[in-house]
Amino acid sequence: MRGEAVGRVRVEFGTLGSVAAWDGEGAPIGLRGPRHRAVLARLLIARGRVVPVDRLVGDLWVAPPEGAVSALRTFVAALRRALEPDRAPRSPARLLVTEGPGYALRADPQSVDAWRFEAALESASGAAPGRALDLLDEASHWWRGPALAGFEDESWARAEHTRLEELRLTAVERRAEALLALDRPSEAVPDLEAHTADHPWREDAWRLMALGLYRSGRQADALAVVRRASGMLRDRLGLEPSPRLRRLEADLLRQRDESDPRTDQPWSRATAAWERAVTADSRARLESTVSLLREVALTGPTGLAAAREQRIAAIDAAEQRGDPELTARVIGDHDVPAIWTRSDDPALASRVVAAAERALAALPADASDAVRARLLTVMALESRATGEPRARRAAEEAERIARRLGDPTLLAFALNGVYMQCFDRTGRAPARDAIGAELVELSRLHGLSGFEILGRLIRVQARSALGDFAGADEHAAAADRLAERHERPLVAVFTGGYRAMRRAAGDTSVAESEAAYREAAEQLGSTGMPGVERGLLPLALLCLRVWRRTPPEPVLDPDDRPDWGPYAPWVQPVLLAFRGQREEAVEALRRAPEPPPDLLAEALWCLLSAAAIEIGDRETMSRARAALEPAAGELAAGSGMLTAGPIADWLARLDAAAPR
Numbered sequence: 001m002r003g004e005a006v007g008r009v010r011v012e013f014g015t016l017g018s019v020a021a022w023d024g025e026g027a028p029i030g031l032r033g034p035r036h037r038a039v040l041a042r043l044l045i046a047r048g049r050v051v052p053v054d055r056l057v058g059d060l061w062v063a064p065p066e067g068a069v070s071a072l073r074t075f076v077a078a079l080r081r082a083l084e085p086d087r088a089p090r091s092p093a094r095l096l097v098t099e100g101p102g103y104a105l106r107a108d109p110q111s112v113d114a115w116r117f118e119a120a121l122e123s124a125s126g127a128a129p130g131r132a133l134d135l136l137d138e139a140s141h142w143w144r145g146p147a148l149a150g151f152e153d154e155s156w157a158r159a160e161h162t163r164l165e166e167l168r169l170t171a172v173e174r175r176a177e178a179l180l181a182l183d184r185p186s187e188a189v190p191d192l193e194a195h196t197a198d199h200p201w202r203e204d205a206w207r208l209m210a211l212g213l214y215r216s217g218r219q220a221d222a223l224a225v226v227r228r229a230s231g232m233l234r235d236r237l238g239l240e241p242s243p244r245l246r247r248l249e250a251d252l253l254r255q256r257d258e259s260d261p262r263t264d265q266p267w268s269r270a271t272a273a274w275e276r277a278v279t280a281d282s283r284a285r286l287e288s289t290v291s292l293l294r295e296v297a298l299t300g301p302t303g304l305a306a307a308r309e310q311r312i313a314a315i316d317a318a319e320q321r322g323d324p325e326l327t328a329r330v331i332g333d334h335d336v337p338a339i340w341t342r343s344d345d346p347a348l349a350s351r352v353v354a355a356a357e358r359a360l361a362a363l364p365a366d367a368s369d370a371v372r373a374r375l376l377t378v379m380a381l382e383s384r385a386t387g388e389p390r391a392r393r394a395a396e397e398a399e400r401i402a403r404r405l406g407d408p409t410l411l412a413f414a415l416n417g418v419y420m421q422c423f424d425r426t427g428r429a430p431a432r433d434a435i436g437a438e439l440v441e442l443s444r445l446h447g448l449s450g451f452e453i454l455g456r457l458i459r460v461q462a463r464s465a466l467g468d469f470a471g472a473d474e475h476a477a478a479a480d481r482l483a484e485r486h487e488r489p490l491v492a493v494f495t496g497g498y499r500a501m502r503r504a505a506g507d508t509s510v511a512e513s514e515a516a517y518r519e520a521a522e523q524l525g526s527t528g529m530p531g532v533e534r535g536l537l538p539l540a541l542l543c544l545r546v547w548r549r550t551p552p553e554p555v556l557d558p559d560d561r562p563d564w565g566p567y568a569p570w571v572q573p574v575l576l577a578f579r580g581q582r583e584e585a586v587e588a589l590r591r592a593p594e595p596p597p598d599l600l601a602e603a604l605w606c607l608l609s610a611a612a613i614e615i616g617d618r619e620t621m622s623r624a625r626a627a628l629e630p631a632a633g634e635l636a637a638g639s640g641m642l643t644a645g646p647i648a649d650w651l652a653r654l655d656a657a658a659p660r
Contacts, residue, residue, distance in 0.1 A: 017144025332374025380417030535565025
């Protein structure tokens with residue numbers, strides 16, 4: 001975690017346990033005696049506000065002795081020496097500052113464990129369960145003991161100690177909620193048992209433990225927990241259990257769990273009826289499974305990952321039946337709209353394409369043209385960013401069939417395949433914008449909400465590349481409205497990323513733009529889309545700095561250890577060139593493949609241009625210029641998630657470095 005930078009020293013502060021400080025290497029900073037720690041703790045509690053000298057003196061001593069103010073100044077001076085050891089004599093302090101009538105600690109929010117903990121808890125409250133669990137697990141490790149240990153009974157620390165401890169207990173319960181939402185109840189129970197033993201008056205903790213036990217198949221234990229909690233409240237406090245706890249007891253007696261969408265709902269009753277009526281090895285069960293997986297993939301991160309895992313199993317099961325038409329439907333009916341041009345699982349995508357090709361070859365002559373068109377579209381979608389001519393031809397053929405048949409749903413699906421193959425060269429934003437516009441119009445006419453969202457997102461990307469941010473704003477807002485109405489949570493990943501990129505493309509400072517990117521990237525941790533998650537944030541930061549002609553070294557801080565993911569081959573030449581490692585940069589440029597034909601092609605060519613210009617590699621400059629020339633009027637922002645600036649600027653840089 002990045003701490004407060006002071007010259008070459010980074011300082012982090014701890015209040016989730018004993019009051020402590022660490023330097024940039026993680027080594028403890030000596031704070032001397034308890035009075036020094038008390039001053040630091042008091043200033044940390046103030047959160048950057050000035051604490052007057054007389055207030056500090058009153059807090060440190062019940063009856064201040066003669067010379068207390070001088071002693072306080074001595075403590076402050078010692079703290080400054082410890083926190084800023086490289087500060088030149090008589091130069092102003094940058095961290096523990098004197099201001100007006102007192103002192104203030106200008107700590108960065110990310111440098112104080114308690115502040116980071118609060119931010120993580122707040123982020124978790126609005127995150128998907130998987131992301132919330134990750135945030136809460138990480139945040140729990142920052143606790144080293146009771147908050148402000150050693151000072152919790154001091155009048156000036158008591159309220160903050162109580163507040164932080166309450167947040168800690170809340171985090172335990174929110175973590176249990178996340179585990180229950182992820183259908184991992186047995187993992188939630190042990191921590192809740194310890195939690196309720198230590199804090200028996202927290203009614204919500206008892207409720208969550210009862211739910212965890214019930215969903216783990218321990219109905220009797222769950223009922224006993226609810227009754228124990230109710231009895232304690234009545235016998236020891238004279239309070240009646242809340243309506244929520246009483247309702248849970250009644251539900252458990254009836255073997256119901258109203259808070260669990262899996263139980264005693266129309267869906268579960270219909271599922272039970274389907275299980276009874278449809279035999280395990282029937283064609284109907286297999287085709288219904290595909291329809292279910294299509295819907296599951298749209299529900300969010302967990303559903304998307306589960307659908308991807310089960311899809312290939314359904315295809316394998318269909319192929320084992322030896323019925324090419326059934327196999328074709330199982331493959332082709334998975335018409336989940338696709339916006340990102342990097343595959344989430346390339347190996348799985350290859351298997352799906354191979355199965356589609358086998359099914360297509362085996363279809364009888366009288367098979368439906370619609371079935372053929374769906375197979376061709378799947379081949380185009382799953383061959384994204386490969387540049388294979390076969391995939392492009394498949395997309396074009398599927399589109400022709402769909403237009404001839406006049407089937408709007410089939411045409412929308414086929415247009416998705418055409419979009420995915422519309423990256424054969426740079427500068428194709430107008431063509432993609434036209435695809436997006438047709439998808440929006442077609443979908444609005446025929447009620448295809450998923451494909452309307454896709455069309456809107458395509459237009460966000462295309463209008464960004466064309467520099468029309470007003471138009472992109474309109475489509476992003478429309479996509480968000482549709483996503484809320486139809487419960488499509490993953491749309492916010494792309495619209496949030498777009499808004500961060502829009503700020504970076506404007507006249508905001510590098511620091512403000514980086515902050516926007518980092519905020520948007522918080523949604524990437526558990527999207528269920530590895531093709532989107534890996535490497536995108538550091539790539540966005542690097543593109544921003546290279547475009548703005550800002551040294552990229554801050555991105556390379558060893559403590560950050562950025563994961564460049566699949567973009568490493570195009571990133572390494574830039575990093576080496578700007579470090580002055582010319583020979584290594586030349587070799588890295590030689591090894592770097594052509595950027596794949598996808599949404600980030602322009603941005604990656606800009607990075608290669610930057611490296612080539614830095615080391616004077618004319619051959620790479622020539623290739624980069626030829627690749628970028630078709631997009632001369634666009635921004636390197638076609639992904640809608642990051643930008644490397646106007647491509648015309650890069651062409652000018654290349655011409656200046658190596659005149660044609």
